[in-house]
Amino acid sequence: MSREEPLSTRQLRVGIIGAGRIGKVHAETLAFRLPEARTLAIADVNREAAQAVAARCGIPVVTESSAEIFANPEIAAVLICSSTNTHADLIIQAAQAGKHIFCEKPIAHSLSQIDAALAAVEQAGVKLQIGFNRRFDANFARVRQAVESGEIGTPRIMHIVSRDPAPPPISYIRVSGGMFMDMTIHDFDMARFLIGDEVEEVYTAGAVMVDPEIGEAGDLDTALIVLRFRNGVIGTIDNSRQAAYGYDQRVEILGSRGSIATENRYPNQAVVSTATEVRKDLPLNFFMDRYTESYAGEVRAFVRAVCEDRPTPVAGADGRVAVVMGLAARKSYDEHRPVRLDELTDRARSEGQAP
Amino acid sequence: MSREEPLSTRQLRVGIIGAGRIGKVHAETLAFRLPEARTLAIADVNREAAQAVAARCGIPVVTESSAEIFANPEIAAVLICSSTNTHADLIIQAAQAGKHIFCEKPIAHSLSQIDAALAAVEQAGVKLQIGFNRRFDANFARVRQAVESGEIGTPRIMHIVSRDPAPPPISYIRVSGGMFMDMTIHDFDMARFLIGDEVEEVYTAGAVMVDPEIGEAGDLDTALIVLRFRNGVIGTIDNSRQAAYGYDQRVEILGSRGSIATENRYPNQAVVSTATEVRKDLPLNFFMDRYTESYAGEVRAFVRAVCEDRPTPVAGADGRVAVVMGLAARKSYDEHRPVRLDELTDRARSEGQAP
Amino acid sequence: MSREEPLSTRQLRVGIIGAGRIGKVHAETLAFRLPEARTLAIADVNREAAQAVAARCGIPVVTESSAEIFANPEIAAVLICSSTNTHADLIIQAAQAGKHIFCEKPIAHSLSQIDAALAAVEQAGVKLQIGFNRRFDANFARVRQAVESGEIGTPRIMHIVSRDPAPPPISYIRVSGGMFMDMTIHDFDMARFLIGDEVEEVYTAGAVMVDPEIGEAGDLDTALIVLRFRNGVIGTIDNSRQAAYGYDQRVEILGSRGSIATENRYPNQAVVSTATEVRKDLPLNFFMDRYTESYAGEVRAFVRAVCEDRPTPVAGADGRVAVVMGLAARKSYDEHRPVRLDELTDRARSEGQAP
């Protein structure tokens, strides 16, 4: 009995666009952890990268052209793992080809592109899931559960700490859309996910403290963002492009009946006591290590949503709101005042187009 | 050999004004932990309260009149532990009587009163220490040491969490000057103490979530205050009048070389594991328990500063700045915008008077 | 390109005997995490179980007969995952067929059977690794590293806590060889691994506290075993068949320059504070969850040892010593006195046979 035979008639046939770091992670999840899915093809302009992933994961077709994947009638769903600037166009093409879509975040840096992509998805009636993997992390899911179940009562204050071990190359920062778009985007989504409500206003205190070159490239590297939710909850996001001790990812929520707070994850649980200190090893330093299970979780959820014809757990609208929040946070920083999210969306509306 | 004989010619003779909760704590410190000081008299309009403290602490003279203490030529220093509205006047009288002064926070709610008191102190050439006891807490002192010594490099982000177990009576809130003046005042001082620099701007996101009566009394019960320091550090203060699990007092600072964060203090270090959870008892719930040592520490520091003719560790100016920060935080909340501290002090100057 | 084609000429061809819980785990590791190996066949008297594993892991041949696997000339190595009473015979058959062998612990309950199996392995010149997976756990590996590197100086005292969530069925206890053989066997190996030296004497304090039926079946369910190593280190193993809060697996070593201690692993790092307690969720409760990575690690190490023709990290002799320790611990309990390990091995020798 060989692995090539279908395990079930409901096995989802998938194509992957982009064989970079995250494309490889998703390909492995599909190959080794999701018997209910099977990857038929992988596309990357870097053919060698695609071939390496295909070899490791048993993907039969390798191509340089995403069009080939959209044209393949056997493929029911695609995972868009290419660079951000291609996301919106690929979503439109995929939707027009009738494929269900999993797309990495952010959808695009401009709301007009996002709205065009979401319109195409709606018109085609396909499913779309945005890659906010952290919702599937055991820690954040536990916090959400505490809020949802009433374990800590009515939420009042929320804090997210999200710090990277070290800044990305300046070349990346120049095209990434800036810290709010490439990094805080996860925290914007996390805030909404944890509280289960929409943010209506943000205020940003930001600075360049890590590397002056980041400032010269027009970006920040350190920020505190105050959020005010519709339901009255207030909260902060703490971002730094650099934390000497590694990847720092924590949240804390105070509610009327108690609080919940998460700690970082560690490679081991050993404590060493010496003549000078009581110490432990540094926390998991790399987002791939810290969030391994959440990457698998989001793809599993996508596959199941498609197979069982249920809504995806992270909708296109979620992807859009996070970008609006990023734009508002930047506007607050530029104008040194609290900014309401509807300032961005209303302006779009009054001008007869998305901004 | 009796305790009534002087232990040393440098033993400081002290008078205490106010025999309430904090007056009693300071009297005990002077009686039982500071052989270099001796309390000669205690004054309170509630004579019974003063008598009880005197009996416990071996204080020979009990009076209802603070004037009697100021008039006593044997007394070199006074501790002002009466209600806030009396502080400024008592400082002025004490200074005019040539007494060194330890005064509980805040000095007053208005800058003009504070400035009058500080002027009297300066003119008299006496020492003044403000009761920001938390600077003497082992946890916060350790954090300050980490900043000062460079252990965590250059500070970048600071967080203070300061939550009370339960709100005070509405009657107290009506006269306390509000949360920023009766509670956050400690955090404003802590922020300056930890970073070792001045705040130049604040932004407040506040709310009434604990009790609508607090709002009706014109106050907040929940707030996030963003601070921006002159040296570029940004930070937050998280305040709540109510935390179900008790008194929550933590700080965290991110620096260029690492971070330092403190946890709450607990009555014991026992961990119980059962079929449903792994748990420990609640943290120390009462500020008197949590800050016991810091109350002793501040009085010890005052006595030593006077005996050794050195500056007090918490100056009158420190007391003034904390009030300015409280006023600015409230103004930010009222006007829904970031407020620079010099808006308050400049206005005072341009109007030819303190506000 | 299909997964069925060889990835490398050094890819190790493997057969698995036993499709139960642990056989399935190893099959998944070989299929999804070790491109350098490929499973050609799986055998189980329960054909359905073998078929299910084969389907999930892409194993082409399913059989009820281990002999078929030994006879397959393409297969270079076997994993023996069947019940303990079959281990020694299967090792002998595998060795005679020239296969390298990975065998679950314990090898057998009697030293004569073990010695026969080890003799067959030696004669055939094949490699043998015993399934002491915990050596590959990140926590225990970190402790071993602290000892080996001198981080904590010369070891002096060692503690192992090893408690199961709940006792196995009485039917299992009757055939398992007893707690020392089915459960403590891991701790005996861990003690030698961590300290890097041999135990020369044991003393057992044991009891039946969990379930009287366990005592009626001739076994213990609670034990403290004192170990004395040749290098002078003294230590304890703490075993219980039942811990209300779940699977409890910790070690602690005191050395001349410090100590190292490990904590349990938890499904999340969330701490909930309520009006009654500060709590977290229970630790990982199932050995499959707690030791997931260590199961993969031991199979990876075996495959690499075979491919690179190096000694396996857990030798047959290691499997034998752990059984000797188990026999000595039981003898100590029965005779209520410290027992030297050489009492067991010398007796064997003096009687001209293994005991």
Place this chain on the structure above:
Amino acid sequence: MSREEPLSTRQLRVGIIGAGRIGKVHAETLAFRLPEARTLAIADVNREAAQAVAARCGIPVVTESSAEIFANPEIAAVLICSSTNTHADLIIQAAQAGKHIFCEKPIAHSLSQIDAALAAVEQAGVKLQIGFNRRFDANFARVRQAVESGEIGTPRIMHIVSRDPAPPPISYIRVSGGMFMDMTIHDFDMARFLIGDEVEEVYTAGAVMVDPEIGEAGDLDTALIVLRFRNGVIGTIDNSRQAAYGYDQRVEILGSRGSIATENRYPNQAVVSTATEVRKDLPLNFFMDRYTESYAGEVRAFVRAVCEDRPTPVAGADGRVAVVMGLAARKSYDEHRPVRLDELTDRARSEGQAP
């Protein structure tokens, strides 16, 4: 109103014998924390030491002679804080003088001396409390509470870790009665206190690892002692004369419904994260710091027991049992076998005298 006047007619008049480290601690507790007691006299052959304590604590009479204290009819109770070799005689003298007695541990090194002292106490009908202060430590009291209340169900396994930062001088070890008598004595009492039952058998694995001179002086410096209680609980005591990281004092109990474990106490709750590690400062290193509150607690309990005519919380018999355990632990080490406590007491009985 002066401190010299009686606060209450029930104020207990006390004399202290011994003005060394622990005598000073108790004098301070009586002076500053216990208004219901008053120290009238302190005796020490070192008059200067006694004078210093008297000056600090307002004790009117200083003497070199304990007889003077026993002869003082105003004194109702004495605290015996002199060296161990004087305890038994002083207890007898105090009892004969009709004084209630608080005596530091151990009562004596020989059971015959102890029995003579206890007989005198019984004959005189005075109260006796032995200085097992750790029972009054918040951590150990919490553990006892968990056992007593059934919070962790029926106890099954107990562990005590009790390690000193560094060994005492060899000169002290030569007269202290050895580690079991000067250090483990606390742990023997703690074991009985926590479990609430008697130990019937001990087994000792001991070694000299810290300093060969300790071995030459006839003592051990490292030990694991297995305890078996009458109620079936089994446990261990882990002792080391040296722990590089400081004073290590922990206990853990497994019961049928859960476990409770205590951690060390720390001078602060700060955690520092750097590029190399996550660390905290060392635990409280000195027994005076770690057990401050428990020293006050035991004296408070003694004073109240006398004032309210209730039994003392730590009886003379408790002091005797701990010594029997120490003798049994040593005998087990010498004879390399488990030793029942009644071997020591029966031998005494059969020989017609205490050993």
